[in-house]
Amino acid sequence: MRWFWFFTLYSTLGCLLEIVFARLTRSRPDRKRFLILPLCPVYGLGACLCLLVAPLVQRNPGLLFLTGAVICTAVEYLTALWYERILGVAFWDYSGQRGNLWGRVCVPFSAAWGVLVLGLVYGLHPAVQALVDAIPDSFALLALPAVAADGIASGVMLRRTRDRACLRWYDRLRLS
Numbered sequence: 001m002r003w004f005w006f007f008t009l010y011s012t013l014g015c016l017l018e019i020v021f022a023r024l025t026r027s028r029p030d031r032k033r034f035l036i037l038p039l040c041p042v043y044g045l046g047a048c049l050c051l052l053v054a055p056l057v058q059r060n061p062g063l064l065f066l067t068g069a070v071i072c073t074a075v076e077y078l079t080a081l082w083y084e085r086i087l088g089v090a091f092w093d094y095s096g097q098r099g100n101l102w103g104r105v106c107v108p109f110s111a112a113w114g115v116l117v118l119g120l121v122y123g124l125h126p127a128v129q130a131l132v133d134a135i136p137d138s139f140a141l142l143a144l145p146a147v148a149a150d151g152i153a154s155g156v157m158l159r160r161t162r163d164r165a166c167l168r169w170y171d172r173l174r175l176s
Helices: 002-024 041-057 061-087 107-133 137-161
Strands: none
Touching: 002 041, 002 107, 002 137, 041 061, 041 107, 061 107, 061 137
16 A cells, blocks of 8 residues: 555645646646546656665665656656547647657656656655555555546546546636
8 A cells, every 4th residue: 555655645746746837937737637636647656666766776866866867757758658649638748848759758857857756765755655654554445446536537538528628627616
């Protein structure tokens, strides 16, 4: 269950990072997450894969940076392919960035992933491990079906509509 929580927590932190990035760059936050839950799975998957490899390279920060950048770039590329080919949507397009590969990945963001992995491994993850260890397994048995259901519902909606706007249900709410 630890890896479920790592995936979920890092997906949530990735979602928050996307919101902060959108605010700092004055762009509208794009809905790259699940229908209901604030989870951006590309971050959760990238973080988990980097954490699996980190023990092999964490003694060398340069190697950890490079390994993290490569892993996260590969995850980003494969996730973009999944979104495009299976779900029929594209959530990002780096075609205007230097060193991009078919708009799915680019050198500046690959470097950013490497920096984020350094912070993850050397700073954030030890605290997250302690937090995750304190979560009772019974709670995960409740959370896992909710996360899975939201992920499945999000995927089905994206595949049917082929429009990522279907995840922005909150835009249609009118509060008086």
